[in-house]
Amino acid sequence: MALDTVAIAEKTPNQEQPFAALGLKNDEYQRIREILGRRPSSSELAMYSVMWSEHCSYKSSKVHLKQFGEKAPHSDALLVGIGENAGVVDVGQGYAVTFKIESHNHPSFIEPYQGAATGIGGIVRDILTMGARPIAVMDPLRFGRADAPDTRRVLPGIVAGIGGYGNCLGLPNIGGEILFDETYAGNPLVNALCVGVMRHDQIKLAKASGPGNLVVLFGAKTGGDGIGGVSVLASETFGSTGPAKRPSVQVGDPFTEKVLIECSLEIFAEDLVVGIQDLGGAGLSCATSELASGGSGGMQVALDTVPLRDPSLSPEEILMSESQERMCAIVEPGKIARFLEICKKWDVTVTVIGEVTDGDRLIITWHGEVIVDVPPRTVAHEGPVYNRPFSEPAYIARANAQVLDLPMPDESEIAAAIVKLMSSPNMADKSWVTSQFDKYVQGNTIQSQPEDSGMVRIDEKTHLGVAISTDANAPWSYLNPYEGAKLALAEAARNIATAGAKPLAVTNCLNFGSPEDPGVMWQFAETVRGLADGCLEMGLPVTGGNVSFYNQTGDVAILPTPVIGVLGVIQDVRSRTPMSFDRAGIDLYLLGETFADFAGSQWAYMHEQRGGQSPQADLQREMRLIELLLECQKLFVAAHDLSQGGLAATLSEMVLRNGIGAQIQLTQDLATALFSETPGRVVVAIDPKNSVALQEMSQKYQIVLTKIGVTGGESLTINNAVISLTALGDAFMSTFPKLFG
Amino acid sequence: MKVGVVTFPGSLDDHDAARAVVAAGAQAISLWHADSDLKQVDAVILPGGFSYGDYLRCGAISRFAPVMGSVIERANSGMPLLGICNGFQILCESHLLPGALTRNEGLHFLCKPQKISIENNSTAWTNGFAENAQILIPLKNGEGSFQCDDATLTQLEGEGRVVARYLGVNPNGSRNLIAGISNARGNIVGLMPHPEHAIDSLTGPSADGLPFFTSLLTSMVGR
16 A cells, blocks of 8 residues: 555645544544545544544544543542543541442453453553552453353453463452343453552643654564554444454563563653553544544644564554554653663563654654644544433333332241342352452452452552442442442442541443443433432542453343442551351441342343342442441441342351351331342441440441341351351352363 | 562563562662663572463573573572472573473463472472471462473472472372472472462462562571
């Protein structure tokens, strides 16, 4: 292909261009022509097409996402908000914490190992880019039915990819979720969260300011992998025939990333950069246009200086390549020598590819000829915005009207029912997965799976720590996306508080079907509205997030799956409350009331019923519960949230954790007491001598308190039903090994 | 006393090893793979991780790092040297210890608290343990299956050079459940599980790993 330059583009206005194949609609192409006053060169077309893709431009979601700003609660903790690579939160003692979730769903279906691995790589670079040392990762995952043949292909590959990359980076994996539902067949969800820590004065931003400053590319060389990954993979629904798109999936090298992390942290420590951006989706197109937009706008880059793994790459391909493990920094000329020296120490390839200029144009040359000359904001931030039509889908009324018909086991049947529930793939022990992840590295992991939240220490002397939980209840979001988002937020916050950490801030990863379907768009709009309202009510700012659309095969969209991550701070990690008790003779109490909330429950899912009405979120009550948990923390021997699987699951998980049984007495109808999933409930274990104090607190915070039993023995006994820990444990532990070897 | 902890590109548990050294009451000195200067340390730890990305074979490239020339020379003349996980792999590749660490039998990376018994409590790194002490420390690796030929195995067993053995189900297919071995002199120990991640029950499954590091102080003072 002959080189297409800006000069040629000016002379050949009528040349046909393959904008449709690059994912651009006709009106989008026309807008590019308007912006430039001519047809784009092929390199410009490549840049606009990737940057204006759904994945990079948020063109369908923007109009809704702005609610996170409009409804933002006042927060003293927020240091950097939405719009940067990741939000930054003040956690005290001069520390700032940054955290974010991203999706890597589509690549992980095509190529499970590499898709999941580079998902970790990408989110870790986002955190690093803020100036922070990455300190932990988490992975919320969703798959099709556990016994489906394709799940056996994608799940082991995705788990191995997360482990293969994350373990090699030396990042503890401290939590996540794994749930199955047939709607995820063909559209597995691989969300990856990373958290990092830095001092306040170390925060870095993506901006190229100061004319004369150098544009420096460092890290891996650029290859042909992932070209068009963003536009082609993440923004198009898979045809049910499954096109062969393997070359579009990026291939990761965690060793290169580990070295890049250490090299970057050394560079940050010496304050050698003005601005920095990682190269992820849309590669150099994104990094150059975002850096230039973040500054005064002017930048000149000589694209032929980019080091290549494959010398045959065309300039368009270099601009679009999503080769992993690359960073782009803006460096003052006086500091470049030291910058290069540190890169040399770490054997990191580094090249000065351009400089910041006066003016407001991003100009990219190829062996001296201008191939790109654009206002960078039009590429990075002024992409198309769609007000896509949305309307309540027909299934909502139908599903909400459905009356559930579920077996309600009595005392003689309850033991078998609990064993069956706990051996179901959604509820079963996940250590087949989590044992493939390093949770000890860095030596600061206080809690990890299967605890309610992940917790890491950030200061060894003061014992300051942070806790994070990610939660989504897709079956509730399916029935009522507005309430579903609020309920997921409440659950994530509660999971932080059970351990004794105070919720501070929110991130999210919103996984949905096609935005071109008005019903899906309605689910999305309702979810964002619910989350924004919920965050405002709970006083928790949204620091950033990610939207993944087009998770659907043919007409079948995934359940709306807004994964909500809440970060909290704990002043002394030594005082955290674990999920289970370590001794007999401790009293067990239930905080919160139980109603017949079976819609969207695991009990309903096991009996293949999706209908009914989701619970309503009562966030005022959730906040009182959280305050109670934090104020009473010293009283608790253990505290464990109730969520999927209800009280049956919570009690089973508690007794199996340390192999200490419990005798439970319930007065309510047993099936409701055990399998209902009424939100806002926690089981706490306290020394009997503290019962009066707990009762006083329950009155103070108006949270219903019920004594349900006492710890001890080698069984979980409920009224007269006895389940031996051995039988329960065998059922709980054997599901994953049986399914996945 | 100064204990050097080597950082190779891709080392991960170097900070943890240094933390354990300090917890034991010694001074941790950071050593760089490309620098042959051992900075007058009294002992060296090769930490866990994926040095050089485990390319070629685990530890195969690291053994040629400039620092290893000095480490091998000093260890051969009696300096205490502990290789943990990737460090153990490097010791085998350097021929300071016999055998090789191969892919886990289950083919997965495996991270879990592991019970082991200390079978030899007379090495520089294990003299603080009671005989046959049973301890719980993390195991985390993808290539931890210890393999050697029959003659070597007989020799290791016969000379009491099996320092630690897995208890319970064999986690990775290691011959004779071997979790760690030493050289004949007892100054060089290779260990697959991670004692540096078990110095405080707040962050590890126990504090059972600390005696590996305090043992060193005892053996150095005794010399």
